[in-house]
Amino acid sequence: MSAPESSRLPSSQRIPIVNVSSSPSGKIHVREQYGVFQRIRKYSNTLLIAVFFLLPFITYQGRQAILLDVTQQQFFFFNITLWPQDFTILAWMFMAAAFGLFFVTVYWGRVWCGFLCPQTAWTAMFMWIEAKAEGNHHHRAALDKAPLSASKIRKRMTKHCLWALTALMTGCGFMGYFMPAKDLYIDIFTFSSGFWTGVWVWFFALCTYINAGWMREMMCLHCCPYSRFQAVMFDSNTKTVSYDAARGESRGPRKRSQSTDLGDCVDCHLCVDVCPTGIDIRNGLQYECINCGACVDACNQTMEKFGYQPNLISFTSENALKPTSAILAPQSQITQSHTDQQPSIPTKKLPLKALGYASALLIMCVLMVVDLANRSLIQLNVIRDRQTLYREVGEFVENSYQLKIRNKTQQPVNYIIGIDSRHPGCDLTLITDNKVHIQPGEQIEYPVTLRCKQSENTSAMSKQTISFYIADQATPSNKVSQDSNFFWPSN
Numbered sequence: 001m002s003a004p005e006s007s008r009l010p011s012s013q014r015i016p017i018v019n020v021s022s023s024p025s026g027k028i029h030v031r032e033q034y035g036v037f038q039r040i041r042k043y044s045n046t047l048l049i050a051v052f053f054l055l056p057f058i059t060y061q062g063r064q065a066i067l068l069d070v071t072q073q074q075f076f077f078f079n080i081t082l083w084p085q086d087f088t089i090l091a092w093m094f095m096a097a098a099f100g101l102f103f104v105t106v107y108w109g110r111v112w113c114g115f116l117c118p119q120t121a122w123t124a125m126f127m128w129i130e131a132k133a134e135g136n137h138h139h140r141a142a143l144d145k146a147p148l149s150a151s152k153i154r155k156r157m158t159k160h161c162l163w164a165l166t167a168l169m170t171g172c173g174f175m176g177y178f179m180p181a182k183d184l185y186i187d188i189f190t191f192s193s194g195f196w197t198g199v200w201v202w203f204f205a206l207c208t209y210i211n212a213g214w215m216r217e218m219m220c221l222h223c224c225p226y227s228r229f230q231a232v233m234f235d236s237n238t239k240t241v242s243y244d245a246a247r248g249e250s251r252g253p254r255k256r257s258q259s260t261d262l263g264d265c266v267d268c269h270l271c272v273d274v275c276p277t278g279i280d281i282r283n284g285l286q287y288e289c290i291n292c293g294a295c296v297d298a299c300n301q302t303m304e305k306f307g308y309q310p311n312l313i314s315f316t317s318e319n320a321l322k323p324t325s326a327i328l329a330p331q332s333q334i335t336q337s338h339t340d341q342q343p344s345i346p347t348k349k350l351p352l353k354a355l356g357y358a359s360a361l362l363i364m365c366v367l368m369v370v371d372l373a374n375r376s377l378i379q380l381n382v383i384r385d386r387q388t389l390y391r392e393v394g395e396f397v398e399n400s401y402q403l404k405i406r407n408k409t410q411q412p413v414n415y416i417i418g419i420d421s422r423h424p425g426c427d428l429t430l431i432t433d434n435k436v437h438i439q440p441g442e443q444i445e446y447p448v449t450l451r452c453k454q455s456e457n458t459s460a461m462s463k464q465t466i467s468f469y470i471a472d473q474a475t476p477s478n479k480v481s482q483d484s485n486f487f488w489p490s491n
């Protein structure tokens with residue numbers, strides 16, 4: 001509805017008409033909206049932000065439960081430590097998350113973008129700060145246009161200081177996953193952190209400040225790849241925020257109690273004013289729509305004021321809209337929708353692509369569990385002494401090796417070293433102590449010497465394959481082995 005049309009109505013029957021306020025720079029000043037979906041968003045975003053900040057403070061057995069220690073190449077997840085060799089597990093995990101997201105997208109469209117994406121959550125937090133510092137969308141638009149004054153400077157300074165503080169906290173929160181979180185906040189806020197720690201925290205703080213404070217929906221529109229390819233996961237049963245054009249058109253303003261031949265859309269423009277990406281959902285499905293549901297809440301509010309059925313804009317599917325999608329239907333049929341709820345076609349069939357994503361998700365989960373269960377908790381590397389191939393000591397021949405052994409568990413372990421010879425006539429003996437104690441996560445280099453008596457059995461051999469093994473003394477089944485060679489003097 002345009003302003004002049006609106007002004008022809010008595011004020012009691014007028015609904016608020018607000019254009020998307022924008023500054024000369026084109027910045028969108030989103031109108032604040034309340035309703036069911038905005039409540040869900042508020043709770044989901046709050047939960048996401050709380051989990052992000054609190055997770056690094058959870059301790060397990062006296063240390064940070066989740067710690068991605070890049071310098072030590074160890075990723076701690078409660079009682080699991082992942083090493084570089086175990087990164088396939090992380091790969092399965094990320095792929096499972098991706099297929100899980102694809103699966104959800106087939107049914108619920110971009111529900112991730114609207115309710116759980118960190119970009120959306122942080123943007124909402126920054127917009128909330130902005131509203132506290134500068135007022136509602138009218139005040140913010142007016143402030144944009146106002147000449148420089150003490151009040152404008154004070155409001156802008158307050159906003160930017162609060163944004164900077166939030167961004168800095170976010171930088172600390174993020175880096176808290178990579179280094180001990182408890183000390184990090186103190187070190188940063190007392191300017192006593194190490195140089196590189198400070199650089200990374202301020203870098204992520206700057207990224208947050210720019211993304212959530214300035215770029216906002218531009219990230220979704222121009223940088224996020226998911227917004228570009230999510231449409232391929234949609235089908236006619238995917239639920240997305242949609243405008244029921246058959247019911248809403250032809251749109252037009254009217255008094256609240258006035259009977260009219262028009263469709264249900266009273267052209268109040270609220271759905272556009274509350275849209276964080278500044279689009280008009282009445283123009284159909286658009287990739288800019290992040291499915292936040294703000295327009296659904298706004299339109300339902302208008303429908304309630306006019307005594308119409310809710311959900312002129314709703315989370316629904318193309319199939320559910322089909323029976324009324326004949327936008328060119330006779331006017332008499334269209335106006336019927338003032339009182340009748342739209343019919344829908346529930347479709348229970350599992351779409352082929354959902355089946356594909358679900359299967360891929362299941363496979364990734366199984367691979368992850370199998371990999372996790374079969375990963376070795378000991379790392380063994382056998383390196384032969386490169387200086388001397390063998391030593392003759394009387395009637396014996398000796399070979400020396402370096403064993404690189406890493407304890408990949410989170411407890412100190414006593415290990416036993418042993419040899420499997422593949423030649424029955426050869427009696428190899430380990431002449432070094434075969435017991436070692438290794439601290440959690442520690443790698444030691446342990447020199448060992450093997451000895452064998454020369455005999456008729458060995459005289460024909462120049463080398464034989466042997467196998468070193470190392471086993472946990474308490475759990476002998478926790479064992480790894482690696483092959484090497486034992487060399488003899490050539491005859």
Ligand code: SF4
Pocket residue numbers: 241271274275276277278279280281288289290291292293294295296
């Ligand atoms: S069109 Fe509606 S659901 Fe989509 S981004 Fe805008 S307000 Fe959110």
Ligand code: SF4
Pocket residue numbers: 243248251264265266267268269270271272282298299300302312313
């Ligand atoms: S779709 Fe709903 S919110 Fe949007 S202009 Fe029409 S009545 Fe208003």
